[in-house]
Amino acid sequence: MWHYIIPPLIGAVIGYCTNYIAVKMLFRPRNEIKVLGRTLPFTPGAIPKNKPRLAKAIGEVVENTFFGEETISAQFLSGEAEDNAVAQLVRGMDRPIEDLGISVLGSEEKYEKGLDRLSEILSQQLLQSLRSGDTIRAVSDTAIDKLVDQFRGGMLGMFITDSFVESAKEMVEAGIRNEIDAKGPEFLDRMVRSQMDTWSSDSLSEIAFEAGYSDERVERILRKAYRGAVKSAVPALLDRINVSGMIEEKVNDMSNEQLEELVLSVMKRELNLIVNLGALIGLILGCLNLLF
Numbered sequence: 001m002w003h004y005i006i007p008p009l010i011g012a013v014i015g016y017c018t019n020y021i022a023v024k025m026l027f028r029p030r031n032e033i034k035v036l037g038r039t040l041p042f043t044p045g046a047i048p049k050n051k052p053r054l055a056k057a058i059g060e061v062v063e064n065t066f067f068g069e070e071t072i073s074a075q076f077l078s079g080e081a082e083d084n085a086v087a088q089l090v091r092g093m094d095r096p097i098e099d100l101g102i103s104v105l106g107s108e109e110k111y112e113k114g115l116d117r118l119s120e121i122l123s124q125q126l127l128q129s130l131r132s133g134d135t136i137r138a139v140s141d142t143a144i145d146k147l148v149d150q151f152r153g154g155m156l157g158m159f160i161t162d163s164f165v166e167s168a169k170e171m172v173e174a175g176i177r178n179e180i181d182a183k184g185p186e187f188l189d190r191m192v193r194s195q196m197d198t199w200s201s202d203s204l205s206e207i208a209f210e211a212g213y214s215d216e217r218v219e220r221i222l223r224k225a226y227r228g229a230v231k232s233a234v235p236a237l238l239d240r241i242n243v244s245g246m247i248e249e250k251v252n253d254m255s256n257e258q259l260e261e262l263v264l265s266v267m268k269r270e271l272n273l274i275v276n277l278g279a280l281i282g283l284i285l286g287c288l289n290l291l292f
Contacts, residue, residue, distance in 0.1 A: 008283050011287075019274055023274060026046050030260070032044050051251070056248050059245065059246070060244050063243040067243040069235055086223050092204075094203050095203055096200065116193075122192050
């Protein structure tokens, strides 16, 4: 009777102990053991010994699998996330521009500096446009041509020659240019700042309505702007945070005990299954040994 029981039991015990030791050797010993100045083989355990390589692999897998550009963008552009973001943008448009600007920039002082800078930029752009030769020439040509049309049917019409018209246009053009250079900067600064101060008390929704934009059109524009912002911001964000490097650093900073607890918290059942499977295989082999 014992002749049939002992071999399978011995095989099960051997299989269990073998796999148990193999699993433990993944983590133990946690540090290398030296004898006579030489490191014993298989010390430290497989996981502590290869922790830098493991940390790098974990970081790359997590970054490529869970923090890829397409994965993150898809989360921001999912139906619910996008709808919530657009709804918040729409609500933000109902606030006065001044309140919205202070909220975004953090203080009234920063808002005023930003407004001054924006006014300066707009004024310079307008002044540059006015100073362009094409603009001034178009104004002078239009003004002189209208005057010439009024006088051509009268007695003065015989004195109006092409050279006279061209000279008049050049004089008007020079006069307009001098007026713009002398009074343009101050006038445009005052006009632009006054208009921006008026807009500050309005909301973006009111401005859009006055410009003829319907609520549906505004929402479409905001949705398109949000999608564009996500597509341009996500790659830059991922480049800056370096998910792979961050995870690699965190894993390398963990002690061997913490690393063991981390792995066991995820794979304890699977590792126990491997140990028990060793006992089952040993039992089966013991039974087969009775047959041959």
